[in-house]
Amino acid sequence: MTLRLFAALPVPDSLHADIRRLQKGVPGARWRPPENFHVTLRFFGEMDERRAEDLDAELAHIVMAPFELALSGSGWFGKLDPRALWLGVRPSEELLQLNAKCERAARRAGLEPEHRNFHPHMTLAYLQGTPIEKLTRFAERTGGFATEPWRVTHFTVYSSWLSRGANNIYEPEADYPLL
Template sequence: MLTLFAALPVPDAVAERLLPLQTDLKGASWREREHFHITLAYFGEISEPAAETLDDEIGEIACPQFDLEIEGVGWFGRKEPHAAFATVKRTPDLEELSRQCRKIAGRLGLDKDARPFKPHITLAYCNNTPLEAAMAWSERWQVVRAGPWTADRFHLFESIPRPGKKSVYDPVAEYPLGL
């Protein structure tokens, strides 16, 4: 079984802009730069034959290249923060690419993520982070802006667990945009 998700890569210049934000948040387990991405759709655990079908279907998505920007930060877990992130500005093309990926997941009967799409880059997972700490961190970094940059491709990633360590995200397929 493979754990797969579709995501946009984050360019080095944008990642470098986000790394300084990874400080002063109690309970934060900061993500490494190579884990930065913008999830379009989470597919869950699937068999290799299903992954091949998914790859074929996603490879048929037609979407233009589009620009992305970072505009501030936030956290998930309203009163009990469980993740801190950089907010990615919503655009119609970004929304449509995510919608197409999720539609394919539904058509193939995959473990589609039921949460609404919120474009972001996860910077940390939080453990027992006080709400006040998340609020203070967010207030400090709300002014952060990065980009714009052009999304010219997206990937199918496999999440590979490592005993006692953070998972590795391995890009197993690449799909160009704008062709």
């Protein structure tokens, strides 16, 4: 059996209502449900159970203190062919350090290096056929959006399952405390 895994920081339930209020006015948007709100640290991809166990052992060795994080601003990926709408993350040196530690753990577990630059964000919607002018209006309306900071006390590895509906199913597989 293979698993499709990624490490992420779950967005606290206390922020879901404010985020949900932003999810309107963009044609072609497939809005993410609150249970899928997270900030990805590292996408690991498909692997067999043995490799997943190796990855779990490496991630369990990550030592880092809890830190504060907040969402701030918005934008989209795919400049001229928009594919995803996102909320940004307020700059955080600790978040960059945690991403780097997850990357090193992945390499120690035998995974290929991540070739994309880390762009911390929370995916708000996937897009299909959305006009740029609608995204520009959305970005103008939500560009000043910011959440109160929350304390990050752990990160989670999720498995991702494709569903027949518009949304993937993300299942938490393991939590790793920050002490």
